[in-house]
Amino acid sequence: MKAILLKEYGLPHKLEVGEVPKPVPKDEEVLVRIHSASINDWDWGLVRGNPFIIRLLYGLRTPKIRIPGVDISGTIEAAGEEVNSFSIGDEIYCDLSECGFGGFAEYVCVPENMVSKKPGNLRHNEAAALPHAGLLALQGLIHKREMKSGERILINGAGGGVGSLAIQMLKPLQAEVTGVDSGEKLEMMKSLGYDYVIDYKTTDFTETGERYDLILDAKTNRSVFTYARCLKKKGRYVTVGGSMTRLFGIVLVGWILSLFTGKKLSVLALKPNKGLDQLSRLAEKGILKPVIDGPYPFDQIPELIQYFGEGKHKGKVVVKIKDSSM
Ligand SMILES: NC(=O)c1ccc[n+]([C@@H]2O[C@H](COP(=O)([O-])OP(=O)(O)OC[C@H]3O[C@@H](n4cnc5c(N)ncnc54)[C@H](OP(=O)(O)O)[C@@H]3O)[C@@H](O)[C@H]2O)c1
Known part of the structure; x- marks a missing residue:
């Protein structure tokens, strides 16, 4: 073959x-x-x-x-x-x-x-x-908690495999979703349903003063403290990937920050194929x-x-x- x-x-x-x-x-x-x-x-x-x-x-x-x-x-x-x-x-x-x-x-x-x-x-x-990307998105969105409707959510690396599927899972929940990626992907992201889009090359979303219930990150490249600052009270940050040094920082410091701030910061370890039937159902309903x-x-x-x-x-x-x- x-x-x-x-x-x-x-x-x-x-x-x-x-x-x-x-x-x-x-x-x-x-x-x-x-x-x-x-x-x-x-x-x-x-x-x-x-x-x-x-x-x-x-x-x-x-x-x-x-x-x-x-x-x-x-x-x-x-x-x-x-x-x-x-x-x-x-x-x-x-x-x-x-x-x-x-x-x-x-x-x-x-x-x-x-x-x-x-x-x-x-x-x-x-x-x-x-x-692979669908389950990173699904497992990331429900990591340690079920999805709720009406939340303010930010997805970093939003125009890639994970982000382009995660937004489709969030749309039925009436979430307000901001997507961050490079300028040439922003039109495609809007067409998928992102309410707000940010070009990471011109705007640093961590400096806008906005706060989110959930940040799903496919490109972790900042410190755990910076991400914690961008979360609302009881907000959560879940990363599926990015710089190894930054990911270690989140594993090492995230749980301590969680104890003192109530904000949850964690790294998702993908369980391959777990939830694939759920993805199939979303696809068959026309959601995905x-x-x-x-x-x-x-x-x-x-x-x-x-x-x-x-x-x-x-x-x-x-x-x-x-x-x-x-
Ligand atoms: N947790 C696990 O168990 C596990 C297992 C396997 C893989 N992973 C990880 O999961 C992630 C997969 O994501 P994916 O499939 O969505 O990747 P992807 O298709 O490559 O998408 C990533 C997107 O991020 C954008 N990007 C690059 N730099 C950025 C920045 N500084 N800020 C914001 N966006 C930026 C890229 O656009 P441009 O490049 O055009 O800028 C791209 O559109 C990877 O990080 C991978 O390492 C995790």
């Missing part, structure tokens, strides 16, 4: 398009014919071996992961003997980050407990954009529709990872892996 091969850490142009044997499912796995995949921060990190924690997890000098790729949508082509919730021909989608990656290939084997039925109203190109950049052809994956890393994308970068796929 055709696959994108990661042989050494480096810039994405070092990835190779090659041939590897088609995998065979173990007893509890399904073999998925991948129709579409999307690009995530994991891919950008895994390919370069940066941040360093990636090397601690996946090989100090040489990557142990041979094929990157996190989010997929496809069709079950074979199933192991112990698989009982899915059948051959089922259309499924999932996040592979906890089961060895491998989404940039024609086939992958996945434990059945990691996959969910693809929402019937989404094409593979749309479904592949959902699992991924914003797609693409679909692009398979052979462009190396350039697309670079494009993603440079932050030029809007929403999720999607790759069409099976030619006839929609």
Whole structure:
């Protein structure tokens, strides 16, 4: 089968398009014919071996992961003997980050407990954009508390994968939502439903004097104290990612600040695929529709990872892996 091969850490142009044997499912796995995949921060990190924690997890000098790729949508082509919730021909989608990656290939084997039925109203190109960013958004919004209606919310990094899905989950709750991202994404963000948009290159949202019930951050790059200042009394700040130093600061100091101020500041550790059925229901109700950049052809994956890393994308970068796929 055709696959994108990661042989050494480096810039994405070092990835190779090659041939590897088609995998065979173990007893509890399904073999998925991948129709579409999307690009995530994991891919950008895994390919370069940066941040360093990636090397601690996946090989100090040489990557142990041979094929990157996190989010997929496809069709079950074979199933192991112990698989009982899915059948051959089922259309499924999932996040592979906890089961060895491998989404940039024609086939992958996945434990059945990691996959969910693809929402019937989404094409593979749309479904592949959902699992990772959608669950970062959902788990971030409900982290340690349920969502409430009518809150003042700010999303930082609002025009990327997480922000473009989080706003759609918030709209039915009549929340007042401000989105922060670069100027060229602001029109797209308004069309998704952001009430207010801020260009981070011209305005520092932490200096506007506004206070929020919730800040969801995909780009943490300020101190824990600065974020705490931007929260209302009992407000909460949840980050899904950003500068490692800043994230450590939030883990170390956030809980102490919480004790003295009542404001909650925390880092979300994603639980891959947990809540995927909830995302499917939101998609099937028409509440959630991924914003797609693409679909692009398979052979462009190396350039697309670079494009993603440079932050030029809007929403999720999607790759069409099976030619006839929609
Ligand atoms: N918590 C976990 O367990 C876990 C697991 C996996 C991944 N993650 C993290 O989750 C995040 C994924 O977010 P995503 O998929 O939405 O990423 P994304 O698609 O890259 O979106 C991030 C957005 O932030 C914008 N941005 C860049 N610098 C900014 C700044 N200083 N202020 C405000 N916005 C800025 C980018 O735009 P421009 O570049 O055009 O400026 C981009 O639109 C990543 O941080 C990743 O590391 C977390």
